Amino acid sequence: xxxxxxxxxxxxxxxxxxxxxxxxxxxxxxxxxxxxxxxxxxxxxxxxxxxxxxxxxxxxxxxxxxxxxxxxxxxxxxxxxxxxxxxxxxxxxxxxxxxxxxxxxxxxxxxxxxxxxxxxxxxxxxxxxxxxxxxxxxxxxxxxxxxxxxxxxxxxx
Amino acid sequence: xxxxxxxxxxxxxxxxxxxxxxxxxxxxxxxxxxxxxxxxxxxxxxxxxxxxxxxxxxxxxxxxxxxxxxxxxxxxxxxxxxxxxxxxxxxxxxxxxxxxxxxxxxxxxxxxxxxxxxxxxxxxxxxxxxxxxxx
Numbered sequence: 578x579x580x581x582x583x584x585x586x587x588x589x590x591x592x593x594x595x596x597x598x599x600x601x602x603x604x605x606x607x608x609x610x611x612x613x614x615x616x617x618x619x620x621x622x623x624x625x626x627x628x629x630x631x632x633x634x635x636x637x638x639x640x641x642x643x644x645x646x647x648x649x650x651x652x653x654x655x656x657x658x659x660x661x662x663x664x665x666x667x668x669x670x671x672x673x674x675x676x677x678x679x680x681x682x683x684x685x686x687x688x689x690x691x692x693x694x695x696x697x698x699x700x701x702x703x704x705x706x707x708x709x710x711x712x713x714x715x716x717x718x719x720x721x722x723x724x725x726x727x728x729x730x731x732x733x734x
Numbered sequence: 735x736x737x738x739x740x741x742x743x744x745x746x747x748x749x750x751x752x753x754x755x756x757x758x759x760x761x762x763x764x765x766x767x768x769x770x771x772x773x774x775x776x777x778x779x780x781x782x783x784x785x786x787x788x789x790x791x792x793x794x795x796x797x798x799x800x801x802x803x804x805x806x807x808x809x810x811x812x813x814x815x816x817x818x819x820x821x822x823x824x825x826x827x828x829x830x831x832x833x834x835x836x837x838x839x840x841x842x843x844x845x846x847x848x849x850x851x852x853x854x855x856x857x858x859x860x861x862x863x864x865x866x867x868x869x
Contacts, residue, residue, distance in 0.1 A: 579804075580808070585808060586811055589820065606773065608773065619820050621820035623808075623812045633754060641785070641788055647805075648781065649788035649801070649805070650803065650805050651805055653805050655809075655813070673747045675748055675750065
């Protein structure tokens with residue numbers, strides 16, 4: 578609504594001239610400009626920037642927008658709102674990612690297998706049926722108070 | 735049987751889809767060729783030009799009400815209005831559309847129908863135990 582049509586994103590660039598024009602439109606070098614592959618997904622000529630989150634950008638540089646770590650006119654990543662500092666962080670991890678994944682999967686699978694095992698073969702202290710007092714709760718279960726309740730003994734001597 | 739020596743940092747830190755490599759293990763850090771420096775200089779020139787445009791608007795004695803960021807406008811336009819004109823039905827998009835758009839509807843319709851049929855059968859046979867029954 579604010580910019581003229583030729584400064585807005587358009588269809589996938591086919592000729593080198595279109596690529597150069599698109600790179601100039603997005604304020605990028607022609608060599609840096611790489612559009613998304615033309616798979617019909619709806620990206621058009623939008624540039625494919627490296628998938629780095631805003632956590633990785635220099636915190637001490639004087640950005641025009643310090644909270645977004647973004648300069649005026651700089652092309653924004655397609656998933657810019659995912660890579661903000663409150664959300665996804667792609668900074669290098671202290672432990673290699675594959676090691677983290679391996680350790681996590683080992684732990685998770687061990688715990689799941691042990692829990693499943695415990696469900697199939699439960700183990701607990703010996704239990705017997707529950708014993709109720711007052712002749713097996715004769716009056717509470719609606720027995721006639723005028724009749725003699727049957728004597729219930731839970732022990733053997 | 736002892737395992738081999740533990741992998742070195744560069745072997746363990748294989749590049750992956752989710753996090754970046756640390757700067758020390760990234761080969762582009764140690765690339766000091768002239769092409770790279772020329773590229774960096776060109777990028778800095780673009781950045782300086784954009785900064786100048788922005789600062790001129792910012793420090794204008796009669797600044798505009800809102801300093802529009804063309805990059806932001808392009809980003810919003812690309813994600814909302816430019817998707818339909820540039821979409822094209824291909825085998826891949828059709829397959830994904832079927833799997834993610836039509837698949838769940840059919841799946842849940844089948845699940846609910848089967849559940850209701852099972853309950854109806856139990857009610858007809860008189861075997862259905864009503865939950866939350868007040869009787």
